Amino acid sequence: MTPSLNIAALSRRTGVPADTIRKWEQRYGVLAPERTAGGQRRYTERDISRVEWLKARIQEGFRIGEAAALLGGGESVAVSASELSGEIVAATERCDVLGLTAAVDQALLLDSVEHAFAKVFAPALVEIGERWSRGELTVAQEHLASASIRSALQRLLADGRGNVRGVAVLACAPGELHELGLLMLAVLLHGDGWQIAYLGPDTPVGDAVALARTLNASALCVSAGSTESAQAVTAALGASKLPSTMTLLVGGRATDGPPAEVAVARLRATIV
Numbered sequence: 001m002t003p004s005l006n007i008a009a010l011s012r013r014t015g016v017p018a019d020t021i022r023k024w025e026q027r028y029g030v031l032a033p034e035r036t037a038g039g040q041r042r043y044t045e046r047d048i049s050r051v052e053w054l055k056a057r058i059q060e061g062f063r064i065g066e067a068a069a070l071l072g073g074g075e076s077v078a079v080s081a082s083e084l085s086g087e088i089v090a091a092t093e094r095c096d097v098l099g100l101t102a103a104v105d106q107a108l109l110l111d112s113v114e115h116a117f118a119k120v121f122a123p124a125l126v127e128i129g130e131r132w133s134r135g136e137l138t139v140a141q142e143h144l145a146s147a148s149i150r151s152a153l154q155r156l157l158a159d160g161r162g163n164v165r166g167v168a169v170l171a172c173a174p175g176e177l178h179e180l181g182l183l184m185l186a187v188l189l190h191g192d193g194w195q196i197a198y199l200g201p202d203t204p205v206g207d208a209v210a211l212a213r214t215l216n217a218s219a220l221c222v223s224a225g226s227t228e229s230a231q232a233v234t235a236a237l238g239a240s241k242l243p244s245t246m247t248l249l250v251g252g253r254a255t256d257g258p259p260a261e262v263a264v265a266r267l268r269a270t271i272v
Contacts (some may be wrong), residue, residue, distance in 0.1 A: 005043040007033075014051040021051060028068035030054060070109060072102035081111070081119035092145040093137065100148040108152060113191060116185045121149055146180060153183040157190055157198065160240040164193030166218030169211055171203035173222055173229035173252075174236075181252065182223040194219075205236030217246060224252040228238065 011018040025031040030050055033041040050071065056272060057067035058108065072155040084107045091099035108122040128145050170186050172179050179201050190196050197215055199208055205222065212220045224230035242248055 005045070005047070007041050010043045010047060010051065013048050016051055016053060018057055024051075024054065024064065024068065025181060028065065029062070030068050030071055070102065070106055073097060081107075081115065082123075084110075085124040085127070088120070088145060088148075089127050089131075091100045092128055092141050093131075095141060095144065097144070097148070100145060101152075104148050104152045108156070113156070113187055117188075121180075121184070125149070148252045149180060150183060153180070153187050156187045157183075157196060159190075166194060166226045167197060167212075167215045167223060168194045168219040169199065169208055169215065169217045170209040171199035171205070171223070172201045173224040173233045174204055175202060175232065176223060176225050176229040176252070177201045178225045180222070181225075182221070185221060185223075185251070189219075189221075205233055206240060209237075209240045209242065212246060213243065219247045219249060221249045226253070 005013070007018045007021060008067050010016075010021060014021075021031070025033070032042065033043050033047065036042060043096065053071060054064065054067050057070065058064060064071070065163075084103055087103040088100060088107075090096075091103055104121075107116040125145070128137060128142055132139070132142045168186075168189050170182055170189075172182055182200075183198070186196050186198050197211065197217065199211070208220060211217075222233050222237075224233050229250070230250075237248070237250075
């Protein structure tokens, strides 16, 4: 973009005072205008979108430092779910760790976690998986995206809450290494007031059942992403007698289990 706007024009277009723009620029580095031979700042349409984005976040209650950190230094500002999803895919393609982190954080902060999961993360992960299967992305790039989302979800789980509804044990089936769907369910249950015992990938079903008994858990949730892992879950659960007070929920790509947000509502309605 050709830098053609002076700071007065940028202020008129955005409704943000010129002095405020200068402070944001100098203190937080959110703008990088070019300079004329006489030293005057010149801005682009990209700068307008960044200032307007910051203004909107401040109106929502963010502090300018928080908003600036969330915005980062990208070339564009993603504001819709589809744009954020696309930015996660694009940042994965260019191996942009900071861009990935910023897009994931924006998705979680600008709307509900349910919206971020269904409208941003899920489509992005599907697209990344499809590109990997076509040979357009490497395993390392796919892992980079997964790790960025996993890290954000684990931070949400680390936010301590009281045990309002009961204890839920969550585990991936034996041989199942893909855990992001289960992590999303864990975060949603956590936000709904459950105490979470998260066991993660490749967990023997018998061990998960034993722990659920020890914790007197109200729910046991098992994720199976392949036919083999689903069969292993079925066989193991057939040999285990769950307490009548414990609700079992089995989901994942290899099952017809409910999506995460439906599972939360079902457990809430089942367990009082």
